[in-house]
Amino acid sequence: MTPFERNGPRGCELPVLITPSLTGESLLDALARLRDQIEAHLLVVGGVLLRGFSVPTVDAFREFAAGFGHPLLSYEFGSTPRSEVGGGVYTSTEYPAHQHIPLHNEQAYTREWPMKIWFHCVTAAPSGGATPIADSRAILRRMPAPIRSRFESGLVYVRNYGDLDLPWQKVFNTDSRAAVEAFCLRSDIRWEWTIEGGLRTRQLVQGLAAHPRSGERVWFNQAHLFHASNLQAEVRESLEELYGVENLPRNVVYADGTSIPDGVLEEIRAVLAEETVSFAWQQGDVLMLDNMLVAHAREPYQGPRKVVVAMAEPHNNLSGF
Known part of the structure; x- marks a missing residue:
């Protein structure tokens, strides 16, 4: 009996269960006997669920993640609130429990991102709280050709930091404007x-990418x-009326600066939903993903839930896309 459920019509291949x-x-x-096997599964399938192993502490989870040979990364230029547990391990996104977090590849809105990401279930919610995943290759194959063509040229992300979004001090982990400007220069x-x-940033980044x-x-x-x-429609209408489109906390446009029609986003979200694979967390689970090959999400939940996250192996696309 498989613990995984796919929204789409095909049989489940993701994640590999160990x-x-x-x-x-x-x-x-x-770890020593499984490392090569896990790496091979990641490159082919993109995700591995390690279930039934003893993971007594967050420190043990940290050591496991670090055992793949790369220092764990700090959460810089983040887009969601989270707190560091210690040593490169963070809480999962600290959004209210009733909110759904859509599928996404970590930091795909930048030109530098982690190749590997780990999730460890310390406490499974009594209801809901799954971390759905989806194959980014399959998503691309199913995406309508006109959308793929426009996204091939890249996207421009616009962020306004402050009262309506995370403050820039938290996003850049500094109170220094000079440090922010230096980061922006390095990251184009x-x-x-x-x-x-306040601060407004714009960055031209990839819409599609090639796995290195x-x-x-x-x-x-x-x-x-x-x-x-x-x-939400009423929130969007109110914000646009009060602040204007340019001052929305976040937005994205095509590389040439033209707006992306709402209908295009509806098609994209439909493809993402069709490719989603979901499973219920069990206490002690560790999910390891190739961050480029597999996107992740979060379902709403009730009751206590604690999932911690680690990231490693930075990869950048600063030379272009």
């Missing part, structure tokens, strides 16, 4: 300080999250 050879086997103890981000003391190891093309962006159509 269980212990002995009851109570420590995940850390299993255009910035401007507003009269009110396999060369496979993937759907790799967060247009459906940043686009104004992601707001």
Whole structure:
């Protein structure tokens, strides 16, 4: 009996399920014998669920993630609120429990992102709270050709930091304007300080991308999250009336600056929904994803839930796309 459910019509291949050879086997103890197997599965399928292993502490999870040979990354230029647990391990996105977080590849709205991402279920919610996933290659294959063609040229993400979004101090992990400007220069981000003391950034990034190891093309962006159509209709109308489109907390346009029609985003969201695979968390689970090959989400939940996250192996696209 498979624990996974696919919204679409095809049989489930994602994620690969790995269980212990002995009851109570420590995940850390299993790392040496499983590392190569996990890496191979990641490159082919994109995701591995390690279930039934002993993961007694967050420190043990941290050591497991670090055991793949890359320092764990800090959460810089983030788009959602989260807190550091320690040593490169963070809480999952701290949105209210009733909110659905759509599918996305971590930091696909930038030109630099982690290749690997781990999720560890410390406490499974009694109701809901799954972390659905989807194959970014399959998403690209199913995406209508006209959309693929427009996204091939890239996208421009616009962010206004402050009262309506995360403050720039939290996003850039600094109170120094000079440090922010230095980061933007390194990352090819255009910035401007507003009269009110806020910050607006614009960055041209990829809509599609090629995996650095396999060369496979993937759907790799967060247009459906940043686009104004992601707001509730009444909220969007109110914000546009009060602040204007240019001052929305987030938005995304085509590379040439033209608006992306709402209908395009509706088609994109439909494809994402069709490719979604979902499973219920069990306490102690560790889900490891190739961040380019597999997108992730979060379902609403009730009751206590604690999932922590680690990221590693930075990859950048600063030279262009």
